[in-house]
Amino acid sequence: MYSVELxxxxxxxxxxxxxxxxxxxxxxxxxxxVWVVKDNSKIIAACRLQPVDGYWLLVGVYVAPQFRRKGVAKKLIESAVYHFLSVNPGQTVYTFAYRHLCHFYTALGFQNNSCQLPSELASRLSSYLGQNRQLVAMYYV
Structure with missing residues (x-):
């Protein structure tokens, strides 16, 4: 059985x-x-909520290949975001999702960022887009 922990x-x-x-x-x-999913005591997935200039950015979401398509990423992100927001009400969690994963993040409650990104986050996104990464800014309130 999988367990999620901070x-x-x-x-x-x-x-x-x-x-x-x-x-x-x-x-x-x-x-x-740093949030992880463990199978027994072995880390099989991880993500991070990173402070960036007073804002929070979900980064480093990664699931080991043999555990993909089993709901591990969903459980990881939901646990991390819900716990974080329960301790930090009113905060916004941003992420830069790969375009092909936008539907996945939308199903988890993230929205396409139609509002102005904070300047430091906008700068990071611009840099990543300049590296030809196919990313979309999204947020969860």
Whole structure:
């Protein structure tokens, strides 16, 4: 059975080992809220809520290939976002979703960002788009 948990900051290196083993982009920092899904005690999925200039950005969502299409990402993101917002009511969680995953994020309650992105987030998105990444800014309130 899978369990979802928020990792204590001291355990951040464990998620970075997971990302490295999976050849996934990004690295967790101690100031990130790092969420993982474990199968027994093994990390099989991870995501981070990263503070960016007073805002929160969902990044680094990754599920090990053998656990995909089993609801793991859905459970991970829902748990992370719902728990975060229950502790931080009124905050907005942003994400930059790959275009082909927009329907997935919409089903989880994210919306296409029709409002102005905060400047630091807009700058990051612009940089990623300049790298030919097919991303869409989305948010969850």
């Amino acid at each position: 990792l204590p900051a001291i355990m951040t290196p464990l998620v970075n080992k997971f990302y490295d083993a999976q050849k996934a982009r990004g690295r967790a920092a101690k100031h990130d809220n």
